[in-house]
Amino acid sequence: MSNSSIYTIQPIEFRLDLKDPFLFTAHHIDHFPAGNTQLGPTVPSTPEKPYQMYYGDVVPGFPEHPHTGFETITLVESGFVDHFDSLGNSGRYAQGDVQWLSTGNGVEHCEMFPLVHQDKENPFELFQIWFNSSPEEKKQDADYKMMWREQIPHVLQTDSNGHQADIRVVSGSFLNTDALSRPPHSWAAAKENRVNIYMIRLEPHAELTIPATTATSTRFAYFYNGPLLYIDGQEIPFKHLVELKPDTEIHLKNSDQVASIMWLEGEPIGAPVAMRGPFVLNSTEELNVAFARYRQTHFGPWPWPTPAPVFPREQERFASYQKGVDVEYPERM
Template sequence: MSNPLIYSVVPIEFRLDLKDPFIFCAHHIDHYPKGNADLGPATPALNKEYNMYYGETVPGFPEHPHTGFETITLVEQGYVDHFDSLGNAGRYTEGDVQWLTTGNGVEHCEMFPLLHEDRENPFELFQIWFNSSPEQKKQPADYRMFWREQIPHVFESDPEDRKSDIRVISGAFKHTDAIPRPPHSWAAAAENKVNIYLITLAPEAELTIPATTATSNRFCYFYEGKTLDVEDQTIDFKHLVELKADADIHLKSGLLESRILWLEGEPINAPVAMRGPFVLNSNEELDAAFRRYRETHFGEWPWPSPAPVFEKVQPRFATYNGGERKEFPEQL
């Protein structure tokens, strides 16, 4: 790259390959049709018609295990019904974020009920696979919901009064802090500088992202719009840009509104051994984790099926402590 602040620009179809402490990010988009009474598609799904259709009736990912890392799920469109082997469950939707630390093992399912029978059910989410430190991989699994009503927004205007909206998912943007992350997350400690933003720029709006540490890894994913100027280099829609971290980065939207996923953080600097849904530090640890999973399934699955969903009328909510505590965002 001729620009010393831009290390690489990569076109993206589905998966964003990232660097420590991030593992990768999947950008899921599916154009689901009208739903039926069973919350599945009113018209039968053809083979491989959708990216995320692993359930028999309802789209989504039935019961499956994870250990050793974190999933950060940011929903842009559609609904997610969550169930896990900790006995927790919930429903979340557009603008909400779920942060799950899988620690020493958990099973969960993520189903995408099609609630609307009178119109199509477009679906879009980001799921970031985020690594854990060796010590955090040994801790109990945990999760936290970041409801859209709670997520801080920073609104800025450029000299021409063109607007930018920065949703602060993790870390801080200038003097605005994010909601606390789960306690056994690499992102929970401020010194790790794990900043995750969802940025919306009005047409031709300009915004400067402040520098972070020289040792951090930093990425800008331009996922909606026409063009985006990054340090005066024009970037096309659906491209991932790796950037110098210890420099201010100037952004300017093209003629259409631009949306950006911004990721940066200090590396964990530990070996990574990954096999399917398990992320540990060595092949020996992976072998031991798979043996433990075969013996224990990371706890009993307390739900009536591998792919449960809630009734259509269920509002957004989450449970914690094995279902003992319920949380409804409208009541917060």
């Protein structure tokens, strides 16, 4: 490729295949209809307005399933998610919120997508980043943290022509603005690992420069909303993933409509990766041991009445930790 700051450009349908310390990112977009009394869809999926039930029977989503050895970082752009796990944690989160789950040495959870609106459609968009853990972090207990949209820092930058960029800092820092803390046993928690996750919104014709990071870092930009973006003068079409040179400034220039970009960068862990389904460890032997342990223990008892519970329609956003000992409501913080 002629542009020295761009390594690759790839079209994306659903899955973004990434590099250490990231594993991949799933980009879910569903056109859910109005919800019924059970928080499920009232009409079937159509080619014009498609949606998936995933593994849910009544409510779309992912009923009880296990993970170990990595982290899920779930960013909701629209819609609602109900979370339950085998640690006794639970919560409801929605547009603009981020859930960070360190699966550590094993946890079961479910993620259901309740259709809370009965009088209108329930559009849904969600990113889930699978982010690796170091060998030591894989041995730690699982942990869960909510980052509410009201608390996630934003940096507003105005270019020389008065056009604005909004950088939502999910991890790391942008210029002098630091993100909220990550779970303590996360590769992203240590500042020296430079794990920067930004959700960038560019007004029409806005320009933005992203500072350089280290030469050893991984760096990707995913352009997921808008007709056309320019990265260092190179045209980037809608829904394309760009791998970028890390140790140089990168210049973004938008076209004539609002653009949205997910920005991912960080120092690699550098350990072997052995991945089988929902488990990510460092060797086949470790995977075999983990699956045997899961078959024996299920990573602890499932404390919820069904594999796919959901909260009542009227439930506001909240997070419950330590089996309900600590409960927080973002609108009351």
